[in-house]
Amino acid sequence: MAGFSSLAPKMKNLVVAxxxxxxxxxxxxxxxxxxxxxxxxxxxxxxxxxxxSKDVSTMPSKV
Structure with missing residues (x-):
């Protein structure tokens, strides 16, 4: 069994990708x-x- 090294370069690239x-x-x-x-x-x-929201509702108005 030759494995990965026997594949064509394009096929190696596809396998890696x-x-x-x-x-x-x-x-x-x-x-x-x-x-x-x-x-x-x-x-x-x-x-x-x-x-x-609690802090804003308890603050006195500055107007």
């Missing part, structure tokens, strides 16, 4: 899944917005 593309897509989808599953950032943003 396909492998790299598969790797990039798998990393992308893994990252998107990991980010979507954790919503700690959204909870922190919601708390901040709630606190900000």
């Amino acid at each position: 396909g492998s790299l593309t598969g790797f990039v897509f798998s990393v992308y989808f893994y990252t998107m899944r990991a980010v979507a599953s954790g919503d700690e950032l959204q909870v922190a943003i919601d708390k901040f917005e709630e606190q900000k």
Whole structure:
């Protein structure tokens, strides 16, 4: 069995390109899944917005 070295140069390029593309897509989808599953950032943003709206409503008017 000759393996990868017996392939034509264009075929080698296609194999490498396909492998790299598969790797990039798998990393992308893994990252998107990991980010979507954790919503700690959204909870922190919601708390901040709630606190900000409370602070604005309790401030006296400057008019």
